[in-house]
Amino acid sequence: MPRAGLDPATVVAAGAALADEAGLPGVTMGLLAQRLGVRTPSLYKHVDGMDDLVRRIAALALAEAGDAVGLAVRGRAGRDALAAAAHAFRAFVLAHPGRYAATVGQEPTGPDDPLAVGAGRLLEAFRSVLRGYDVPEADTDHALRMLRSLCHGFATLESAHGFRWSADVDESFEWLIDFTDHGLRSM
Amino acid sequence: MPRAGLDPATVVAAGAALADEAGLPGVTMGLLAQRLGVRTPSLYKHVDGMDDLVRRIAALALAEAGDAVGLAVRGRAGRDALAAAAHAFRAFVLAHPGRYAATVGQEPTGPDDPLAVGAGRLLEAFRSVLRGYDVPEADTDHALRMLRSLCHGFATLESAHGFRWSADVDESFEWLIDFTDHGLRSM
DNA sequence: TCCTTGTGGCTAATGACGTTAGCTCAAAGC
DNA sequence: GCTTTGAGCTAACGTCATTAGCCACAAGGA
Secondary structure, eight states, X not given: OOOOOOOHHHHHHHHHXXXXXXXXXXXXXXXXXXXTTSOGGGGGGTSOSHHHHHHXXXXXXXXXXXXXXXXXXXXOXXXXXXXXXXXXXXXXXXXXXXXXXXXXXXXXXXXXXXXXXXXXXXXXXHHHHHTTTTOOGGGHHHHHHHHHHHHHHHHHHHHTTOOOSSSOHHXXXXXXXXXXXXXXXXX | OOOOOOOHHHHHHHHHHHHHHHOGGGOOHHHHHHHTTSOGGGGGGTSOSHHHXXXXXXXXXXXXXXXXXXXXXXXXXXXXXXXXXXXXXXXHHHHOHHHHHHHTTOOOSXXXXXXHHHHHHHHHHHHHHHTTTTOOGGGXXXXXXXXXXXXXXXXXXXXXXXXXXXXXXXXXXXXXXXXXXXXXXXX
16 A cells, blocks of 8 residues: 555645646546545545635635736736736636636635635735726725626636627737726726 | 426426525535425426526526616616616626526527527627617627626626625725726727 | 326435545654 | 554445336326
8 A cells, every 4th residue: 555645735736637627516536536546535634525625726726816917917017017917817717717716705714814815915916906007095996896807707707608709709808908998097 | 196286497496596595506406306395306307407407597597687687778878777787787696696606607509598598688788788888889799798797707706705805895886887887988 | 987198296226426434554753 | 673643445324416117196088
């Protein structure tokens, strides 16, 4: 019985990869164990059941998305920063639909919850985009929610094949960035 | 063994109600059967398994949402129509989160699929909102996708308790309608 | 009124999945 | 080398979706 050398991080990473390939409902303890060359119950030594697993996948996804958007925004401002952030976010969701799906409906337990810090970093990246515009202090929360709704909605719908009819999706996304940029600039 | 007098419509309606109360993952054949005063396998006489059930729930949700938004928009134009449509949509999703959740990721099989006609009606309602603005013909598809992303994203995030921090959510929604109205008006 | 037939509902059984209990032996520390 | 810890295993259970096959009720024709 040679040890497989697993640890929580490995299990979560494999789970996230599986989620991206098979969809979040497709990640099953049996399949995940099989991928890791181990029997199903062994996973419970590293992860506290299914709920805990998707929670950790969600935390990983938020951290990665926060990094990606934060990096994209660095050194840019105005429309440039907005476009970079939006593209980075969309690219992440399209490349990792399962991971990202794990994040919806997760409630952090406290401010130290990895889920909360990941979400905070992502939020901070978008907030820095707004700093490149003359958005009144009282409006930033609203603007932030709009940005989030827009990015989340678009990327989610696209990754679920929600845009079926004719027009080019990339073009729509560009249009949407322009629209938002104009709106934010005229405040 | 007195007959229960079920039919597909009754089963789907009960399933939709259950989804709203218990969440989409909470709708289980056993629970649904119990609610209808029947044993689990009996449901298969009316519905072709779980997938078919949520598909029908999704079709019902889209038809209802299309009706709600279509009715709200009737006789209005411009900002009035936009606000009415957005509010009607958000209210529907918040009142029926489970039903609505059933719609994401459903692909219609053809143009006669109830799923497609429901989605079409909803789409048409939003398209009529755009007719109240001077949106160039070439831009309507993009604008439509933006409206959809915004409404879908906002309502979805809100119903998943995605807006945790301070600012008032109703206020944010008003702000978002204003933002969109201004943007659409200056085209 | 009786027989026939279609069908809605039932019981029983199967297979996938998540989860727990309890064992065992490999690896790490002394 | 000996002890101790814990990673991984087998066995088992409960829940859920689904199928097979039976049975009785309702409707229609003789």
